[in-house]
Each structure stands twice: as C-alpha cells, then as structure tokens.
Amino acid sequence: MRFAYCPCCGTKTVLRKMGDDGDVPYCENCQKPLFDMFSTCVLTVAYNAAGEMALIRQSYGQQEFFVGVAGYMKPGETAEEAAAREVREEIGLTVETPKFLFSTWHAARGQLMLCFRARAHSSGFRLSEEVSEAKWFSPDAAKKAVRSGSIIERVVHSTAALMKKT
Numbered sequence: 360m361r362f363a364y365c366p367c368c369g370t371k372t373v374l375r376k377m378g379d380d381g382d383v384p385y386c387e388n389c390q391k392p393l394f395d396m397f398s399t400c401v402l403t404v405a406y407n408a409a410g411e412m413a414l415i416r417q418s419y420g421q422q423e424f425f426v427g428v429a430g431y432m433k434p435g436e437t438a439e440e441a442a443a444r445e446v447r448e449e450i451g452l453t454v455e456t457p458k459f460l461f462s463t464w465h466a467a468r469g470q471l472m473l474c475f476r477a478r479a480h481s482s483g484f485r486l487s488e489e490v491s492e493a494k495w496f497s498p499d500a501a502k503k504a505v506r507s508g509s510i511i512e513r514v515v516h517s518t519a520a521l522m523k524k525t
C-alpha cells in the first residue's frame with residue numbers, strides 16, 4: 360500500500376528522492392518518509408514423529424484442496440513465534456521452534472509470506488472455528504492434496520526433502 364496521505368497527520372504526501380530507494384512518499388509536516396506498507400504472513404507445515412504433515416481446510420476457503428496453517432504476524436512477535444502461535448490457535452498443536460524454509464512474495468495479495476516447518480509434540484488436533492478439517496498426510500499424499508503451483512506445495516516439497524535427510 361502506497362501512502363497518498365500521512366497516516367499520522369493526514370497531510371497529502373509528496374514524492375521525495377531517498378537515495379537508493381528512489382522516490383518515496385514523504386510527509387512534509389511530520390518530516391518523515393512513508394515507505395510502502397504491506398502485511399507479513401507466516402505459513403507453517405507441522406509434522407509429526409511418523410513424518411506426516413498437517414494440512415487443513417478452512418471454513419470460509421475453497422474446499423477442493425488442502426492448505427497450510429497461515430496467518431498475519433502481530434507487532435512484537437518474531438516470525439517463529441507467529442508460526443508456532445498460528446499452529447496452536449488453528450489446530451491446537453504445540454510445536455518445537457519452527458524452522459524457516461523460504462520467503463516469497465504473494466503477488467495476488469500483496470503480502471510477504473514467510474514459510475516454516477515445525478515438529479509437533481503430539482498428533483491430536485483441536486480445531487478453531489476457522490478450520491473445518493485438519494488431517495495428517497504422508498509426504499506423497501500431502502503433495503497430491505495441495506494445489507499445484509501454490510506456495511503450500513513448495514512448503515510441502517521442502518519439508519519432505521528435509522525430512523528425508525534427517
């Protein structure tokens with residue numbers, strides 16, 4: 360999101376050259392640059408001792424494919440804390456500190472996605488109202504349960520490849 364007005368004082372912004380960043384919206388009243396804003400989301404695949412991965416269906420989402428546990432980061436959290444919190448809130452699993460896999464820009468939503476895998480301490484789900492179904496999948500079954508070309512597909516493949524090594 361590009362700031363046309365300053366969110367602090369409401370003054371219309373002007374473009375000002377900011378070194379390597381080029382033209383950046385600037386509030387002349389507050390004398391501060393207002394860099395483009397976007398949300399950062401975490402996407403996590405929890406896996407259990409048997410090497411199975413937890414995927415979900417959302418109550419409000421499309422029902423054809425399974426997706427990963429995802430959510431917005433909150434101020435003050437590390438990405439790892441947010442990834443663990445979303446897993447706990449959505450499917451009721453406690454996990455070891457999530458391990459970072461990769462980041463990617465979700466162009467359609469204008470969001471930065473930080474992707475993780477996380478080893479679960481137990482296998483019993485407790486679903487939030489946002490989740491209609493959660494299931495454990497073998498790595499091969501997980502690859503087939505997600506939409507081809509999606510970010511969660513990359514997360515499933517990365518997690519499967521890393522589990523093979525350990």
Ligand SMILES: [Zn+2]
Nearest residue numbers: 365368386389
């Ligand atoms: Zn201002």
